Amino acid sequence: MKKKILLAVALVVVVAAAVSAVVWGPFFKKGGDNVNSTSAKVDESKQFGFETLKINGAYVNTALFNEQYNAFYEKYKNNAEMLQKTDEERNDMFLDQLIEKVVMDDYFANKSNVKVSDEEVNAYVAKYVAPRYSGSEEQTTYFQSMGFANEEDMKNTIKDYLLKQQVYYAAATKAGLTLTDKERKDAYEEHKSYNKKVDLRNILVAINDKRTKEQAQELANTVYTKLKNGESFEALAKQYSDDSESKENGGQKKNVLPGNNETDYDNAVFKAEAGQLLEPIYLAKGYEIVKIEKVTDFYHPEEEYSQTVLVEKFLNSDKYKEWFESIKKDYQIEITDPAFNAYRSYKNKKYDEAAKYYETAYEKTKEINYINRACETYAEGKNWTELIRISQKGYKIKSDNVLFLVFEAKGLYNGGNKEEGLKKMQTALKKADKDIYFLGVIKNAYEELGLKDEAAKINVE
The missing domain is CATH 3.10.50.40 (Chitinase A; domain 3)
Known part of the structure; x- marks a missing residue:
């Protein structure tokens, strides 16, 4: 997804959550600290994101975690490509963006050594914002269109923009990034036409x-x-x-x-x-x-605006990724939630490690889907002994779930005990009765095991 730095007074604004949010203040919380005065009414340990991510030894605030996830959802809820991803893929993508946001916000606030004065903000407002409205009614309309709560909110946003612009521009030029004459000219013509x-x-x-x-x-x-x-x-x-x-x-x-x-x-x-x-x-x-x-x-001088265009180019380049990774090295980042760790191990094809994380996630949440994912992961890693064990555990927990019988059958058959594996498949078939979904799963399992004749006997129409 293309990133843009927030040009605070643009009429058409596309904002990437990782780079455009106003600095939040305290990003981290110690385990057990209340987020606010109402948090005592809610069991925070049951909230999504509770004690999921540690940065520099402190947990990321659960309220911030959820707020950022809601923003992530709103941003991508109608994105066709995103909707085709699994929940795990979306959550993994979100976690990367959250890590980037927290690290970069802390870097801007505490490590960049760049400050923006109130005088600089006021000068920016006088030059580029105030000409947009001639009275309080027009000002209110403008604030509403830009999402500003009030004048103070506007100035805070502009200060944030000016600070990030300086830091990103310095990083872009240090990385040797430049604009072509065409990039510079085309961007400036568009900027002029939309800022009057x-x-x-x-x-x-x-x-x-x-x-x-x-x-x-x-x-x-x-x-x-x-x-x-x-x-x-x-x-x-x-x-x-x-x-x-x-x-x-x-x-x-x-x-x-x-x-x-x-x-x-x-x-x-x-x-x-x-x-x-x-x-x-x-x-x-x-x-x-x-x-x-x-x-x-109220458009910017060409040279000044070209710096903004260069920053946007930088944010969408490999140079930015390299720069961010160099900054991230100074932060101790620890994912402590087993479900997030499970998928990260899975996508890196560390199947045994992933399956153990899935089992731990079940113990933490009692959500049976994690046992199912552990079965799938052991099967993909061809660890038949562990597949038998975890599928038996799943069946004890939820005996009406035929999937665990099928996983056990696969483990037995592929592990060398074909006779027991086939018996378990027959048990699964009887258990499935007329359930089309389970019958389809069993048919596919027979086909995976190379038992085409047995698969052909199952009618799923």
């Missing part, structure tokens, strides 16, 4: 039940010609415009920002100069004629 507001007048010639697209285009061209010939925009707007918001005041609209209309509209309007009359712009709702009256820009 305009006062304008408009005339909308709508496409509707009484007017076809062709008729609307013809009328719009006629009005445009009248305007070019010097006729009053205000009078023509009152006569022809179908824009109910601006028609009666002569088409006047103030403080128009990009991002609220179609792309063709923004490309034309926010690249135009004050005093320019634009040819009719085709939109889904009709043809719109626009005259630019005033342009207020």
Whole structure:
């Protein structure tokens, strides 16, 4: 997933949780400490993330763990690629991101040796933020669009951005990363077009039940010609415009920002100069004629903005990964939750180690799925002795789960005791009765063991 550093006043913001959050304060908690005054009402030991991750000898705060997981969920809940992953894969990915966040937030706050003064923040606000609104109502709208609770929240976010920008830029240049002329130019043109507001007048010639697209285009061209010939925009707007918001005041609209209309509209309007009359712009709702009256820009100088672009390039490069790994070496990181450790061992093909972690996870949570995962893992590692043992344990815990009988049968058959393995398969078959799922599992098991004739006898349709 592409990372972006938070450009605090951008109109279109994509934030990577690992790099854009405001510094949290205390990231770690000692085991048993209350998170807040209400935590006594909740058994924290039952919460997701409790005593899961230690950094520098202290557990990551359970409240932070859950808050970050909720943010992770919200970010990826509609991502098709993420939805295809297993819970274990998602949790493992989340844990990596959480480790990165905690380490980097601590590094920024305590080890980067970079400070941002209130004067620097105020100067940034005066230059790039304040021009975006001319009154309290516009300020409130802007804060809401950016997710700022209030002015203090905005300034804290900007301070965080300025600090991280300095650190990342220094790391990027030290790593020898550069921008091509095309990367620099394309990014800056886009930045300029999205960091301005305009006062304008408009005339909308709508496409509707009484007017076809062709008729609307013809009328719009006629009005445009009248305007070019010097006729009053205000009078023509009152006569022809179908824009109910601006028609009666002569088409006047103030403080128009990009991002609220179609792309063709923004490309034309926010690249135009004050005093320019634009040819009719085709939109889904009709043809719109626009005259630019005033342009207020708040974009950064090209050289300054290029530093932000370089930082983004750095964050999505192998250079960043190398840099982060060098920082992470100074932190003692310990995953203490057996379920997280189990999957990490499994993906590294340390099957016996993974299976033992899964069994420990069961002892901790009493969730039978961990015994099932231990069975799968021993089977994948071809440790038939341990597969027999753990499957027998699973069957004792949950005797209605035919899967454990099938795992035991596989262990026996592959371990050399084929006769006992086949008997166990027959027991599983009787236990399954008419359950299509279990019958399918047994059929597949026969096929895995090379017993095609036995598999063919099982009807799962």
